[in-house]
Amino acid sequence: MRFSRAVHLVMMVGLLSSLLTICLWSTCGGKISTLDERKIALYKRNELLDNSPSFVRTEYHKRGTNSIDPNNAKDEEEEEEADGEEEEEDEETAEAYDAKTQAKGKALTFASEVAVKDIACKINGEKRVNCKKMKDEVYLPWSFVKPYFEVFGDMQDNDTFDFHHANSIVHPPQATYGPGSMFMAFDHYTVETRDRVKCITASEGVPITTQWNSKGYHYPIQVAQYGLSHHAKHLVNGEPDQLLLEDGEDDKLPNWVMPDKKSEINVAKDSKTGARVVEFITSDSLQTKGIALPITEKSLKCLSVDVRFSTNGSLSVVGELSNGERIRIHFVFSRTDIALDLKTGSIYYGLGERRNEWIHLARELKFDVMKGFLQKIKMERVKNPLWFKRILEIRVHGHGWLDNLTLSSDVHMDQFFASAKWLVKHQDERGGWPIMVTRRLVTGVLELPPGWYSAMGQGQAMSVLARAYTLTKDRTYLDTAVRALRLFEVDSAQGGVRARFLGKLDWYEEYPTVPSSFVLNGFIYSLLGLYDLKLVADGEGKETAERIYNSGMTSLKTNIGMYDTGQGTFYDLRHISAGIEPNRARWDYHTTHINQVLQLMVIDDSKIFKTTVHRWLGYLKGKRSRHN
Numbered sequence: 001m002r003f004s005r006a007v008h009l010v011m012m013v014g015l016l017s018s019l020l021t022i023c024l025w026s027t028c029g030g031k032i033s034t035l036d037e038r039k040i041a042l043y044k045r046n047e048l049l050d051n052s053p054s055f056v057r058t059e060y061h062k063r064g065t066n067s068i069d070p071n072n073a074k075d076e077e078e079e080e081e082a083d084g085e086e087e088e089e090d091e092e093t094a095e096a097y098d099a100k101t102q103a104k105g106k107a108l109t110f111a112s113e114v115a116v117k118d119i120a121c122k123i124n125g126e127k128r129v130n131c132k133k134m135k136d137e138v139y140l141p142w143s144f145v146k147p148y149f150e151v152f153g154d155m156q157d158n159d160t161f162d163f164h165h166a167n168s169i170v171h172p173p174q175a176t177y178g179p180g181s182m183f184m185a186f187d188h189y190t191v192e193t194r195d196r197v198k199c200i201t202a203s204e205g206v207p208i209t210t211q212w213n214s215k216g217y218h219y220p221i222q223v224a225q226y227g228l229s230h231h232a233k234h235l236v237n238g239e240p241d242q243l244l245l246e247d248g249e250d251d252k253l254p255n256w257v258m259p260d261k262k263s264e265i266n267v268a269k270d271s272k273t274g275a276r277v278v279e280f281i282t283s284d285s286l287q288t289k290g291i292a293l294p295i296t297e298k299s300l301k302c303l304s305v306d307v308r309f310s311t312n313g314s315l316s317v318v319g320e321l322s323n324g325e326r327i328r329i330h331f332v333f334s335r336t337d338i339a340l341d342l343k344t345g346s347i348y349y350g351l352g353e354r355r356n357e358w359i360h361l362a363r364e365l366k367f368d369v370m371k372g373f374l375q376k377i378k379m380e381r382v383k384n385p386l387w388f389k390r391i392l393e394i395r396v397h398g399h400g401w402l403d404n405l406t407l408s409s410d411v412h413m414d415q416f417f418a419s420a421k422w423l424v425k426h427q428d429e430r431g432g433w434p435i436m437v438t439r440r441l442v443t444g445v446l447e448l449p450p451g452w453y454s455a456m457g458q459g460q461a462m463s464v465l466a467r468a469y470t471l472t473k474d475r476t477y478l479d480t481a482v483r484a485l486r487l488f489e490v491d492s493a494q495g496g497v498r499a500r501f502l503g504k505l506d507w508y509e510e511y512p513t514v515p516s517s518f519v520l521n522g523f524i525y526s527l528l529g530l531y532d533l534k535l536v537a538d539g540e541g542k543e544t545a546e547r548i549y550n551s552g553m554t555s556l557k558t559n560i561g562m563y564d565t566g567q568g569t570f571y572d573l574r575h576i577s578a579g580i581e582p583n584r585a586r587w588d589y590h591t592t593h594i595n596q597v598l599q600l601m602v603i604d605d606s607k608i609f610k611t612t613v614h615r616w617l618g619y620l621k622g623k624r625s626r627h628n
């Protein structure tokens, strides 16, 4: 019980998407600063209400363009397939502001001795807000300004308020692009920390999501992005630090601790390959201690192993949490993907039904622990978040064999290939990865019943598969990617992913609704996938990829201006195709649009991309297009 209480207090923050995530992620161990947004920040009337150049040029603290801001980590990481989710905005009403300032009495004092007068502000003749007047200046409460103008800000330190129009950050791509290089700036994305990712399964090593169905399902886009983000992280990090613990070659058997006299551990030959592996025989009950390998290494927190069982065996990791508590992560034969038992401090990951076959496990244990706790504990902000500190022991149960037991600083390449292999295994006869949940873009107007395909899913899969092919030259990956082209030449109404704008321009649909939705970011992701494929494919596959890509690029260059609102971008063109209210891209998606156009500029130097992205960057700082 002590354990569960500790977890309750501590763990939630971790998942809070902001600081804890960063901490777990980068093993920083630094202090968590609270991000309280003070309500005393006041804005000058003429900067707010005048649509004058001085407003546009208002100076504010410059935000780094290529750094992860803890305030925005969530938005960043959520951006790729966050469709349909509303961001929670911590909006405080003007009333709440009044109550607070009154309660605080003299909270508002000014260095000079100038009198501050309470006045009322009439807002567009519709409502009144309590304001302050000092000399000739009028101040509106931030709690009013923030939601009213959809702007952001917080106290940077005691004396500086950091104001910004947008709450997301541009991540410029690398200078070169191709199927061997980093996909956009995906090293910044961590699919695992998204709240809706239930876990990374032990059976296939890919994420399972609960976004549109709480039971959990694989979302091809998410699986592909998981692969692309780990591919990108590998390019940034280089080869990981590794420590080989056991491969049946060296005489390391004495390191294993036996629970009893009946248990055995030996070097054996794998019946198929003849390779030397380690055979273990002990009880398969988790009530027993199992055969254990104590770990002295402290900094390597990822585990990989090849393991095969002939009984209901299991492999377990005993770890230490940041508060000194023990946690046990058991990889067991079960169809349940993940389960948590707080009483014993145990997290179970299901291997599926894979007895008597070699299973390759590559686990980033900090995320296994994080997702384990999330099964029962709700996230909330706490002072000392709990995180996975180190591996103490590895245990095996049952009768089986293991090889290549390794600790490492990361397992990015294993994670990347898990994604690529999943895509190979789960492609259907139409060359697609069907999505088995209902998608309601606009209820009753733009809906997709289960079994739909996404051009974005097809394209992102191509980007993964083109990279896997580039690394291995294994044609299975290439052939799978080429088959994924077929749905690009089938109309949405026929179950494909192609729409036609005004009956003329080919448009590959992230959500192939009828009427079409023309989602911009999904379309560009599909173009990048087609580009990757046309560079690695040969023969007919190459020609087809080129044709579809060229046609899509023509459409994009013709249509990109349709998405420009003059102060931001539209997420899609539903207001044109379905005659309904326009859907402005929130800042996350606006920066995604920018990141994507910046990436396209690396492979296509059309002027339209340059002039467009220049304007779009300005919108992030409150600029607007000229008016008449």
Ligand SMILES: *[C@@H]1O[C@H](CO)[C@@H](O)[C@H](O)[C@H]1NC(C)=O
Pocket (backbone or CB within 6 Å): 157, 158
């Ligand atoms: C901010 O104000 C607090 C309370 O007055 C003070 O303890 C702290 O040192 C100040 N920090 C800075 C950076 O000035």
Ligand SMILES: *[C@@H]1O[C@H](CO)[C@@H](O)[C@H](O)[C@H]1NC(C)=O
Pocket (backbone or CB within 6 Å): 310, 311, 312
């Ligand atoms: C494994 O467990 C299942 C279910 O508990 C049981 O039916 C089966 O007999 C066990 N198999 C072995 C080889 O122990």
Ligand SMILES: *[C@@H]1O[C@H](CO)[C@@H](O)[C@H](O)[C@H]1NC(C)=O
Pocket (backbone or CB within 6 Å): 270, 277, 306, 358, 403, 404
């Ligand atoms: C262990 O790793 C080696 C090198 O990657 C590989 O050839 C071998 O097949 C692996 N062992 C098993 C049992 O998969």
